[in-house]
Amino acid sequence: MTTKLFGTRVQRVEDQRFLRGQGRYVDDIDAGPHTLHAAVLRSPHAHAKVLEVHVDDVLDLEGVHAVWTYEDLADLSAPMADPLPLLIPHPTLTHARTQYALANGEVNYVGEAIAFVVADDRYVAEDAVGRIRVDYEVLPPVVGIEAARSATALVHEDVPGNVGARMEQSNGDAPAAIAGAPHVLTLDLTVERSACQPMEGRGTVARWDRDIDRLTVWSSTQTSTGVRAAIAVKLGLDLGQVDVVTPDVGGGFGVKINHPWPEELLVPLAARLLGRPVKFVEDRREHFISSAHERGQVHHVEVGFDDDGRLLGLDVEFWHDHGAYTPYGLIVPIITSTQLLGPYKPGAYRVRFESLFTNTVMVTPYRGAGRPQGCFVMERTMDAIAAYLGKDRADVRALNFIQPDEFPYDQGLIFQDGRALEYDSGDYPASLEKLKALVGWEEFPAFKAEMAAQGRQVGIGLACYVEGTGVGPYEGAHVHIETTGKVKVATGLTTQGQGHATVFAQIAADVLGVPLADVQVVTGDTRRMPYAVGTFASRAAVMSGSAIHLAATRAREKVLRIAADALEASEDDLEITDGVVSVKGAPASSIALGTIAVLSNPLRYAFDEQSKMATQFSVGDPGKPPVAEDDEPGLEGKDFYSPERATFASGMHAVIVETDPLTAEIKILKYAVVHDCGHLINPMIVEGQIHGGVAQGVGGALYERMAYDESGQLLNASFMDFLMPYVTEVPTSIDIDHLETPSPLNPLGIKGAGEAGVIPSAAVFAAAISDAEGFSITSMPISPSELFALRRLHQEEPS
Amino acid sequence: MSEELHHVRLHVNGVAHDVAVPPRRLLSDALRHELGLTGTHVGCEHGVCGACTVLVDGRPMRSCLMFAVSAVDCEITTVEGLTNADDSLGPVQQAFLECHGLQCGFCTPGFMTTITAGLEENPSPTEDEARDMIAGNLCRCTGYQNIVKSVLRAAELRDAETTRAQP
Numbered sequence: 001m002t003t004k005l006f007g008t009r010v011q012r013v014e015d016q017r018f019l020r021g022q023g024r025y026v027d028d029i030d031a032g033p034h035t036l037h038a039a040v041l042r043s044p045h046a047h048a049k050v051l052e053v054h055v056d057d058v059l060d061l062e063g064v065h066a067v068w069t070y071e072d073l074a075d076l077s078a079p080m081a082d083p084l085p086l087l088i089p090h091p092t093l094t095h096a097r098t099q100y101a102l103a104n105g106e107v108n109y110v111g112e113a114i115a116f117v118v119a120d121d122r123y124v125a126e127d128a129v130g131r132i133r134v135d136y137e138v139l140p141p142v143v144g145i146e147a148a149r150s151a152t153a154l155v156h157e158d159v160p161g162n163v164g165a166r167m168e169q170s171n172g173d174a175p176a177a178i179a180g181a182p183h184v185l186t187l188d189l190t191v192e193r194s195a196c197q198p199m200e201g202r203g204t205v206a207r208w209d210r211d212i213d214r215l216t217v218w219s220s221t222q223t224s225t226g227v228r229a230a231i232a233v234k235l236g237l238d239l240g241q242v243d244v245v246t247p248d249v250g251g252g253f254g255v256k257i258n259h260p261w262p263e264e265l266l267v268p269l270a271a272r273l274l275g276r277p278v279k280f281v282e283d284r285r286e287h288f289i290s291s292a293h294e295r296g297q298v299h300h301v302e303v304g305f306d307d308d309g310r311l312l313g314l315d316v317e318f319w320h321d322h323g324a325y326t327p328y329g330l331i332v333p334i335i336t337s338t339q340l341l342g343p344y345k346p347g348a349y350r351v352r353f354e355s356l357f358t359n360t361v362m363v364t365p366y367r368g369a370g371r372p373q374g375c376f377v378m379e380r381t382m383d384a385i386a387a388y389l390g391k392d393r394a395d396v397r398a399l400n401f402i403q404p405d406e407f408p409y410d411q412g413l414i415f416q417d418g419r420a421l422e423y424d425s426g427d428y429p430a431s432l433e434k435l436k437a438l439v440g441w442e443e444f445p446a447f448k449a450e451m452a453a454q455g456r457q458v459g460i461g462l463a464c465y466v467e468g469t470g471v472g473p474y475e476g477a478h479v480h481i482e483t484t485g486k487v488k489v490a491t492g493l494t495t496q497g498q499g500h501a502t503v504f505a506q507i508a509a510d511v512l513g514v515p516l517a518d519v520q521v522v523t524g525d526t527r528r529m530p531y532a533v534g535t536f537a538s539r540a541a542v543m544s545g546s547a548i549h550l551a552a553t554r555a556r557e558k559v560l561r562i563a564a565d566a567l568e569a570s571e572d573d574l575e576i577t578d579g580v581v582s583v584k585g586a587p588a589s590s591i592a593l594g595t596i597a598v599l600s601n602p603l604r605y606a607f608d609e610q611s612k613m614a615t616q617f618s619v620g621d622p623g624k625p626p627v628a629e630d631d632e633p634g635l636e637g638k639d640f641y642s643p644e645r646a647t648f649a650s651g652m653h654a655v656i657v658e659t660d661p662l663t664a665e666i667k668i669l670k671y672a673v674v675h676d677c678g679h680l681i682n683p684m685i686v687e688g689q690i691h692g693g694v695a696q697g698v699g700g701a702l703y704e705r706m707a708y709d710e711s712g713q714l715l716n717a718s719f720m721d722f723l724m725p726y727v728t729e730v731p732t733s734i735d736i737d738h739l740e741t742p743s744p745l746n747p748l749g750i751k752g753a754g755e756a757g758v759i760p761s762a763a764v765f766a767a768a769i770s771d772a773e774g775f776s777i778t779s780m781p782i783s784p785s786e787l788f789a790l791r792r793l794h795q796e797e798p799s
Numbered sequence: 800m801s802e803e804l805h806h807v808r809l810h811v812n813g814v815a816h817d818v819a820v821p822p823r824r825l826l827s828d829a830l831r832h833e834l835g836l837t838g839t840h841v842g843c844e845h846g847v848c849g850a851c852t853v854l855v856d857g858r859p860m861r862s863c864l865m866f867a868v869s870a871v872d873c874e875i876t877t878v879e880g881l882t883n884a885d886d887s888l889g890p891v892q893q894a895f896l897e898c899h900g901l902q903c904g905f906c907t908p909g910f911m912t913t914i915t916a917g918l919e920e921n922p923s924p925t926e927d928e929a930r931d932m933i934a935g936n937l938c939r940c941t942g943y944q945n946i947v948k949s950v951l952r953a954a955e956l957r958d959a960e961t962t963r964a965q966p
Contacts, residue, residue: 018904019892021838021878028837062801199842199905199939250905251939284843497903497940684899695942719847727943728934
């Protein structure tokens with residue numbers, strides 16, 4: 001057998017083109033010499049009626065080809081005048097609202113699209129946008145959860161109380177359990193808004209090919225099949241007339257799973273109607289004010305526990321700010337409400353939430369997708385219990401862990417995929433022991449005393465999470481062994497930097513016994529795999545990895561069947577090494593994969609020397625059909641993976657921070673991660689995912705927030721003012737230890753790893769800063785000036 | 800309103816290109832769209848993220864903050880110019896490959912041009928100096944851990960190359 005690639009630190013095959021500047025991101029796509037460029041007029045008001053849009057000054061501008069407002073859409077394509085799709089309906093989402101491709105008489109956030117201009121280049125298109133005048137009647141804006149709850153103003157006049165959804169789930173009678181508990185604590189906790197901010201924003205290119213009546217769209221998306229279906233419906237085309245190709249994508253982190261963006265429809269519409277390729281690539285300000293944000297929630301917790309700190313009842317009520325519209329349904333708050341439980345048995349549990357409209361950018365998943373908030377809430381609760389009882393924080397957690405012999409463990413709730421929240425496997429006590437050793441938990445009190453003697457203030461925190469990964473419904477794969485022996489793999493979900501071309505090739509190469517260099521992987525191209533869902537919920541490795549394993553296994557079965565026939569041997573006696581099938585123990589009796597591919601496809605016409613052996617006078621039993629009834633030509637394998645439910649990865653982080661006694665500056669001294677995503681396909685890539693997640697987590701905990709003023713203006717909509725970490729803000733090293741508890745739900749025992757690094761950050765930093773300062777941090781992110789203010793508050797009124 | 804075009808010669812990666820551009824055309828846009836050198840990426844268009852960094856007469860420059868017409872008479876190096884003469888990966892590129900210094904690859908060209916200039920100035924950086932070298936560029940994927948390693952590895956590779964080149 002060729003050396004097994006699964007589990008090894010294989011260098012990434014996609015890096016060659018990226019390193020040479022030959023990546024093809026959406027703005028690099030050259031759709032033809034006559035490509036036109038689009039720009040969008042966006043609302044400067046958070047809430048206003050759009051009385052009239054004056055475009056007369058624009059049309060006579062040289063180089064402008066089209067200017068559209070809502071009034072034009074119905075004539076261009078009737079479905080374009082309807083609101084954009086509600087992607088994920090839910091019975092409790094009683095007041096769902098989605099925006100129009102162009103504002104229909106009303107705008108509900110700064111940045112909402114009002115008019116669309118197509119011109120010779122982006123410069124001219126922006127000139128044109130600058131000439132459009134709009135008459136507005138400004139309405140009172142609703143900004144923030146408090147304003148939404150007070151409902152003194154309404155975002156949508158037909159949505160009472162600004163409440164889009166009210167949802168409740170419970171397992172047992174939490175209020176009764178809490179009432180009967182020896183100890184009860186209440187906590188009020190807040191997490192502010194943040195956003196994905198991939199280095200590449202959104203962008204779409206479209207070309208209508210009138211010769212074949214067909215549309216090709218390139219979009220920087222996390223779901224090419226979703227975009228394809230939406231475009232076909234909105235443009236009134238057959239699905240078979242629309243191809244969506246996801247080129248290289250410069251990061252997604254969740255924001256690019258939402259679709260279709262207005263521009264994802266307007267660009268192809270313009271390409272079709274104007275008969276020329278059209279491109280739209282947003283700028284950074286547009287990404288801030290017209291894509292999506294996440295995170296903003298306020299929680300109220302009541303918890304009952306016994307003298308040891310064992311949870312008896314947990315009652316959580318929270319308010320989720322979903323912004324102006326709800327295209328992505330309730331996924332984020334449902335995840336918060338379920339994944340909040342982490343690795344713990346909560347006793348009785350009740351969770352209630354309201355999902356609220358505000359006049360701000362809409363909320364859709366950002367890496368972690370509601371889990372960072374849930375983890376923050378649960379872990380702050382654990383710390384509060386430990387502090388109240390005077391117990392070690394790790395001990396209180398360990399006491400409440402689900403034990404390794406209790407899997408599968410059903411939390412008695414419904415998860416984000418409509419399926420049971422049932423954990424498949426894990427070993428939380430082992431993870432905790434690893435983490436304590438990695439960070440030096442037992443040694444920390446001595447270190448803290450030593451630092452205190454020098455006048456320095458340090459604190460340690462830990463936080464645990466469980467992440468449902470690899471949700472359905474399915475992914476598929478197609479594996480084709482060509483007559484050269486090269487293997488072409490296609491899977492439909494998309495890639496934004498996770499190294500899929502490498503890890504998927506590792507899986508296929510292992511099954512087929514070919515060198516890695518002979519495997520080429522294509523993702524996110526509907527021409528190659530039209531059935532797919534997308535890349536989100538840490539699902540790519542689990543879903544497409546499993547599908548590729550299955551599809552490659554089918555191809556291997558056919559390889560062995562044909563080879564056994566050709567070599568007159570039993571399939572059981574064959575092995576495949578370096579692309580050659582041979583009889584075990586008799587290597588001279590062998591046949592190359594490429595030759596088997598030739599034999600798999602009976603030919604009338606030869607196209608080269610080798611293919612002559614498959615022509616009609618060379619092969620086949622004249623008494624039988626050339627292709628058997630239950631067979632098909634070609635050396636291919638196709639399969640789909642559709643699991644019953646998600647697989648649950650887990651992990652724990654610890655951080656040691658130092659807080660400056662004078663300036664309240666927060667410095668990271670040590671960061672430790674224990675991560676269990678089942679079997680690792682490529683540890684180098686998994687560690688890279690963790691590094692990136694931790695850095696985003698540091699940003700979310702200490703720096704990043706969306707600074708809206710009371711009128712709904714986003715004050716920090718640039719990289720100057722929205723503080724994403726540079727190298728100077730991240731830990732100088734991240735200590736990582738893996739635990740590999742395989743998932744029983746898929747053939748490779750893998751669990752997702754993409755989002756994990758960011759989930760416990762707010763929790764772990766709040767814990768460490770609380771430990772350093774001696775008072776509890778209840779709102780994240782936290783800046784030095786906020787910490788400074790909290791110090792003063794606690795000095796004035798010692799708790 | 801027809802825009803006045805300026806006929807200028809841009810020297811990029813050792814090749815002279817004659818282009819006609821409006822005065823307001825950014826150098827980043829001219830490189831990408833006039834010359835087809837799309838390896839230079841635009842991440843923020845206000846000079847903060849560093850993705851569009853190119854070398855102008857050997858010094859790192861944000862090409863989104865410079866007009867194409869201002870780059871006349873300058874020697875410009877983009878990511879496409881970082882490979883060796885035999886088309887193998889240059890030391891900084893090779894280091895990124897070995898150290899898994901990139902994920903989505905969008906910010907990578909800006910880092911690599913910045914590091915190329917940085918190593919020219921300081922061929923043997925300490926880890927702290929490696930951090931300083933890249934402290935003006937944003938990456939959203941890697942958490943910078945492996946980019947710091949890439950800087951140190953690039954210095955080693957560059958050093959080995961220099962040693963080899965000496966008779």
